[in-house]
Amino acid sequence: MRLKSALISIALGAALIMAGVITLVDFPAAAPAPSPLLINAAGATFPYPIYSKWFTEYNRVHPDIQINYQAIGSGGGIRQLQTGTVDFGASDMPLNDQLLNDFKFKVLHFPTVLGAVVPAYNIQGINQELNFTPQALADIYLGKVTKWNDPAIADANPGVNLPNQDIVVVHRSDGSGTTFVWTDFLCKVNGVWDAKVGRNTSVNWPLGLGGKGNEGVAGLVKQTPGAIGYVELIYALQNQIPYGRVKNPAGIFIKADLASTTAAAAAESKTMPADFRVSITNAQGKGAYPICSFTYLLIPANIQDTTKKTVIKDFLHWMLTTGQNEVEGLSYAKLPEDVVAREMKAIAEIN
């Protein structure tokens, strides 16, 4: 009995000392590192890889700031910004006037990177890059051109022996900024498309099969003989999917790459409105690829919390300088210099 109680008191004493030590060690460590400032953002999935990299890098430079980004889709990001559950949003397309009016506060657009959309196809025996006129693409998606050897396609591809094969049209089934860019381009180049279908993240397709995500479209195109579909340039580059050239307004069949995407933004930057809400599809300029767009951060013009305001402004500054050097490593096209310069000035509008 005595031994037992002695053991218990030793154990208790040891526990007390341990607890004291832990408190002593723990307390001073916790005091100088307050919990990091948490900034919440949500929105587009297309730029998620680069945003995620940016926010991690930024956190490395500023360990006291953590930006938490949820890639829930542009629509979700806009809604969360509207209800004030996030500090800023992100969208693949600029908000239209009606959506902006729905906001109870002023929202600023900040372009971050550029994306392009490319036509991918699967025709047996054809391995070379095909040329597409905007008219041919619109007519294929309207169901007017139904065979691969239709003159609309064949005339742009002299020397290519196109088969008498049915075209199977593939589009995205999920709502997507990619679809917005694609349909926006078709609206600009084809009046019938503009009147009949229009532009949006999802549209009422005249025909075709729907694939979920870039991978769904690419999978369907790969599997289905005679198929044509559209995918993001990044996806095509990273998965080595062959894709065609598209004729730009200067009359040149141009292949999408990072340079021709940035060139499209540069070509449109002179005529760009002050709020950056602009479509850069079908951009003028010899080196410009015609199917590309900005993706945006949506920042409230008035941020009540002064700490958050300073941090968000600093992040935007960092994103436009250091951040831009990292985008091409992830296959995104970077912003042209004059757009960066204009955004730098626009940061001052946040107050």
Place this chain on the structure above:
Amino acid sequence: MASVPVTVGRARPQGRARAFVERLRRGDNVAHLIVWLAAASIIVVTVMLVYQLYVNSALPRHKFGLSFFLGKTWDPVRGEFGALPFIYGTVVSSALALLLAVPLGVGAAIFLSELAPPRISNATTFVIELLAAVPSVIYGLLGIFISVPLLRTVVMPFLKTTLGFLPLFKGPIFGVSMLAGGFVLAFMIVPFIISVSREVLMAVPVEQREAALGVGATKWESTWHVVVPYARVGILASVFLALARALGETMAVTMVIGNDPKISASLFAPAYSIAAVIANEFTEATGDLYLQALIELGLVLFLITILINGLARLVIVATTQKGAAQG
């Protein structure tokens, strides 16, 4: 018995409180209360679900009214929303899945419960129950990489040459189609049918089989005329459980059905289901009308499920009465 102290308690509040504490102490009522709460919470969740769907779909309900159910156009650009192609796709793909899965599932269950040696039966059942736990995205991937190419290169050309005179098997062959949707759904729900039906068949008393064999029935006659009819309510329940899963299935369906909201008589044509369009378009839906139209689709799916479950009840009641009349 139990109602007596309650009526006494109502007359004398003090006594009622004391009786309540007394009964609490016995523990029986605690258990009673807990299971009652468990059951009630299900009802509460369901009611809240319907309420939320109803409230959040006010815009399209007022704008389109009943024409929402009959409209064939789904045009987010112009704000014109009709649910009929999605309702059609959901119901037909699920019906197709049942058509393929019920004979397969019930047949397998009969074999496993009546004919297979117990060891094989148990081992197979274990594998089948594993299948029921496979995530639907895996079924979707199998659908894309195996079922769809197989359908496009073998099954659909065969159907077209042999039964091509039927409108069901006309039109161009893409692979992804209503048929592919039904096919993948069938694979997904077969484990449910087998697993539940086997349990039900095994629960049929041995005396039933012995009696049948005793009056000179063969093994098959005893199975088909005695055991299966005895278990039919349970088998039907398994079929409706499977149907419920098929109606609500999202991921696997959207990967193979082609996602085109059109109504076509041909099973080779692409189609679209309610759950698939909600999952596809919800994240990027901008504008209240569009978003609420998607929510109203959720309400429609709920109505379809209620309708089918109601039918299931009717079928079960009808067959039970018929069984009793025969007995």
